Amino acid sequence: MSNYIAAGLFAGLIYSMVALGYTLVYGVLRLINFAHSEVLMSGAFGGYFFLHAFMKSNIASTPTRFILLFGAIVASGLVGAIVAFAVERFAYRPLRRRNAPKLTYLISAIGASYFLLNFAGKEWGRNPIEPPPVISAAVQWQVFGTHVNLYDLVLLMVTLVLFGIVNWIVVKSKMGRSIRAVAQDSETATLMGVNVNSTIAQTFAIGGFMGGIAGLFIGLAGIVDYNMGFTPALLAFTAAVLGGIGNIRGAMVGGVVLGLCMNVPLYWLQQPYYAPVIGFSILVLVLLVRPTGLFGESLGRSA
Amino acid sequence: MTNDLIFDVANVTLRFGGVTSLSGVNLQHRRGEILAVIGPNGAGKTSLFNSLTGVYSPQEGSITFNSASGASTSVIGVPPHKVARLGIGRTFQASRLFNALSTFENIKVGVEARQKTGPIGAMLTLPRTRREEQHSDEKALELLEFVGLAHRLNTPADSLPYGDRRRLEIARALGTNPEVLLLDEPAAGTNPSEKLQLAELIRKIAREKAVSVLLIEHDMRLVMSLAERLYVLNFGSVIAEGTPDEIRSNNKVIDAYLGSSDAGSALGSSDA
Amino acid sequence: MSSREPRFSLNKEDVRLGATCFAGALLLAVMTGPAGTPEQPLGAAKQAIFSSHVFGFLVFGALLASLSVFRRKVRMGEWHSRRETPRRSMRSVLGMRLATMGASWWLLAFVIAVLIALLLADYTGPYVANKFSVAQLMGQFHNTRTYGYIVFVLWIVNSWRLRFSTREHRVHLPAFVKSVWFRVVASALAGFGFALCADPWLPERFSFSYFTFSGPSTHAFLSHLPTWLWSLGGLFLGARAVLADRKTSTKTNRLRARQFGVSTNTRFALYGVALFVAFEAPKFMSPFWQLAIFQQIGIFCFLAIGLNIVVGFAGLLDLGYVAFYALGAYVCAYFSGALPIHPPFILSPFLSIPFAILVCMLSGVLLGLPTLRLRGDYLAIVTLGFGEIIYVLATNLQSVTGGANGTGIIPSFTMNVPGIHFALNGQALSGDLNFYYLLLVIMIPVLLLFTSLNNSRVGRSWAAIREDEVAAASLGISGLKYKVMAFAIGASTSGVAGVLISVKSGVLFPSNFALQVSITVLVLVIFGGMGSITGVLIGSAVIGWILQFLLFHSFIDYQDADKYMYIGAMLILAMIFRPQGLWPSKRREREFHDAEGGLGSADAMSAPSDGSAA
Secondary structure (H helix, E strand, C coil), X not given: CHXXXXXXXXXXXXXXXXXXXXXHHHHHHCCCCCXXXXXXXXXXXXXHHHHHXXXXXXXXXXXXXXXXXXXXXXXXXXXXXXXXXXHHHHHHHHHHHCCCCHHHHXXXXXXXXXXXXXXXXXXXXXXXXXXXXXXXXXXXXXXXCEEEEHHXXXXXXXXXXXXXXXXXXXXXXXXXXXXXXXXXXXXXXXXXXXXXXXXXXXXXXXXXXXXXXXHHHHHHHCCECCCCCHHHHHHHHHHHHHHCCCCHHHHHHHHHHHHHHHHCCXXXXXXXXXXXXXXXXXXXXXXXXXXXXXXXXXXXXXX | CCCCEEEEEEEEEEEECCEEEEEEEEEEEECCCEEEEECCCCCCHHHHHHHXXXXXXXXXXXXXXXXXXXXXXXXXXXXXXXXXXXXXXXXXXXXXXXXXXXXXXXXXXXXXXXCCCCHHHHHHCCHHHHHHHHHHHHHHHHHHHHHCCXXXXXXXXXXXXXXXXXXXXXXXXXXXXXXXXXXXXXXXXCCHHHHHHHHHHHHHHHHHCCCEEEEECCCHHHHHHHCCEEEEEECCEEEEEECHHHHHCCHHHHHHHCCCHHHHHHHHHCCC | CCCCCCCCCCCHHXXXXXXXXXXXXHHHHXXXXXXCCCCCCCHHHHHHHCCCHHHXXXXXXXXXXXXXXXXXXHHHCCCCCCCCCCCCCHHHHHHHHHHCCCHHHHHHHHHHHHHHHXXXXXXXXXXXXXXXXXXXXXXXXXXXXXXXXXXXXXXXHHXXXXXXXXXXXXXXXXXXXXXXXXXXXXXXXXXXXXXXXXCCCCCCECCHHHECCCCCCCXXXXXXXXXXXXXXXXXXXXXXXXXXXXXXXXXXXXXXXXXXXXXXXXXXXXXXXXXXXXXXXHHHCCHHHHHHHHHHHHHHHHXXXXXXXXXXXXXXXXXXXXXXXXXXXXXXXXXXXXXXXXXXXXXXXXXXXXXXXXXXXXHHHHHHHHHXXXXXXXXXXXXXXXXXXXXXXXXXXXXXXXXXXCCCCCCCCEEEECXXXXXXXXXXXXXXXXXXXXXXXXXXXXXXXXXXXXXXXXXXXXXXXXXXXXXXXXXXXXXXXXXXXXXXXXXXXXXXXXXXXXXXXXXXXXXXXXXXXXXXXXXXXXXXXXCCHHHHHHHHHHHHHHHHHHHHCCCCCCCHHHHHHHHHHHHHHHHHHXXXXXXXXXXXXXXXXXXXXXXXXXXXXCCCCCCCCC
């Protein structure tokens, strides 16, 4: 049982990182960024290529491994941010300039998602690849009757640090102020001298940074693959809705709650493929019962 | 025996968060009457309209709609499309036409909202569908002539001039066979001659179609000449009620309007 | 202003535009380049750019850049086009010319029309080494179908002429042409003629020996059931047209005619051509294209007209369309006893269609009711999840669906009612061709049904909801009801397509129902033109053709899975440059235009006013 809780918790952390990307973009644009799943994927590939290039042998010393891991995290975050920025630039901004209806944004985001997905598949092959073992699986601790390994610990720390940073950015910094202004009322924000276009791009980049790192962790836990982003992104969206889309704290909590809700029942079901089914049912249930989520919507007010 | 009041609004209070938009509003709308609600900007006129049509649900009070058939229904908490089916038609402050449809089709949508043809009937063009289609065609043409837009039959709504848009919106609402028509600033943005035509049209609706009219309007001259009775709203509550003459000499009303640019002159000029 | 010579100067915007085109061309080169490996992340891209492969694309990019810069300059008024007169459309100029033609010009027009028909007949005819030789072209006169093309080309030209002609140019026909009997008999004859020209069972060359009541099936034209069906169909249409003419008042009739962009006459001519080509052309295609048409384009069309109801008519975004396709297919498999679980009774695939419709409609309503009360984009993601769940379940529930190994064998489709003996793999035509005609026979009524649906009260209510849901509610139209209706109709169409595909393929694998199918169908609808049935069919044909074409050509390193990359790129480009699609419906086009100008919306994405969410 405690194994399932731990698994749920750590899966939930990843979901909450991804959910943050959805939430931020939703907050400023009122749109679901369908291409976010490919941000994950490209982040994972970014991290993989970094490790592939610099980690020549499997037996590196511990400090070297930590430097490599840090490098991979930064690389995947940057790649994620760049891809998210590019998606905004090419699939969203031309439409915004024309004041296009909402349906067209969704469609062009899906197009971007499919393009990136299969472009990666073509350029880097369609077979799953295993990233180099940068985090040793041998280091383990016994906590509350379950094994927690180094990977989980690093994930926990990275998530907490990143959430702290993003929260600081949105609440305290100048950039955050303009993000919140755009989230509340983009037209008024324009009048107040906020550059809406660059603010939106920054929001995409922040979400992409988190998404890319989440992608790296998904990859490190298993495989890197051209369509690895799809299911986690769908579940992360559920997490965002669960916490209240457009709400940063909601994304964090929603992710963890979702992770637990999905993994704990597996203790009884024993069939891992039920996890997405449960996640999806939760999505429908939340939409049915409390569509504004646990913490309510609106980026402008939440922070 | 049918009730003499078509709308009976009692003690309605509407709040948004901490803001009170309407407080303790009482309003009686008699059947067949042209009733106007006036008041400065932000007085809660449109909120009242939205409460009457089910868009907002007031927290306190009651709104009863008495139909000609004798049925009384509470409007509060009923979704807008069901309110519309009770026999309440409305127009909007900024006209909300179906812009890509032609004038004719706009009215047809209104007429057909009351019809019964479902998807299967529509696919197979069953006899009933054909009958209903014929009926809505005729009714739409009749209404177009009634509001004087017959020459614009096939014009898409987005290329109509402003005054025509207003009239089309009224015709569309009339298509649903309402017992009462709620007009939200129908004359906003129209020129003087269009205003005259519009006043004539509203009178004609009340007279020929036997539809009660509830009107929000800023143009005092129009309201004073058109309405049989007026309610004056200020800061969400009714401050005066009566015939145009009574309102004109009501001190509270003059106070409420003092300072707002059009009020004094509008109230004064309508004496002429 | 006008006297000044245009000067050649580029500003920042122009340079940016050019650079974008150039970068696009490079990207295209990489896209069409070789596949790479994870060992060398940039290897494939390098190979594509630093080899001769790139040259064609560079030229293309340069052309595109100069063209778009030129277009921009002309648009901005920096360069004047040579004609200062307002631009007249080519169509109207040509139409006017046609309308005022004299007799000698008519002769020329006739000759040109015949030539066009010959070329068409030849192009769609059987494969020969030298298609466009004179002898080959002249040889087309021996084929009956050539005459069909001639009639249709003339019909289109004439209806075009009629549209622009004024009263004095009109030819006065003898009085009897207007009589009821003449028109009814003429339509019956037209039907007969259509059968003669387009009957897929006839051999290619015409001979009078067809006109027999008995003999081998390829010759007994008069004993052929389709012949009489077509004639009857013609008779029915003619009678209906005459009756409709008499019944409706002229005023509303005129109204209806003017709601369409083209005249009724032209529309019918175009429909006629489409039907004609659809019936006679596939017979002569090379096996490769036959397969493409039957397996892809046909079923694509069917799926697309169903999704068009959801996306085009109701303005919703449904990404789990494939789920209903899978449901329909598995229902069919269930009732034919091909699944590990056994049905209470075994049905022929044809009879399982109603069950498929029922199941899909129900699940559509169940899925739609909770989600459609919310914002439209939630529907997109919920359906996306639903599609994935169905896929996961189909793969993993071995005891129900047979899992990834596929179902058992679904019996082939046969029908034996008096007069019709149809078997998918039998008789004169190959299995593929038989399937195609089956599809056609099912699809044409569906098309007619959906067209009348769109032109009815229901269709107008959808348009109203798309544009302004609040206003629609103020008239008493329930947004939720119509959205669920559209969703359920779309779902059941998809279910029927599922039955058809399961009959065709014989065995079902979950991989047939991956999410990509939904996206592909969405592209067909978007590319063709949301809300326009004709557009959607054209979109399906064009995209189906492009995908097959890519498979065909070796200068591109192309695997089947790569097609989704092109599809994704096409979606973005379509949304940026032509969101209304290739052949948009007039209504939809206007909506997009209005929405961009801030009037109304073009989709049903806002939260409905009668939903629970405020």
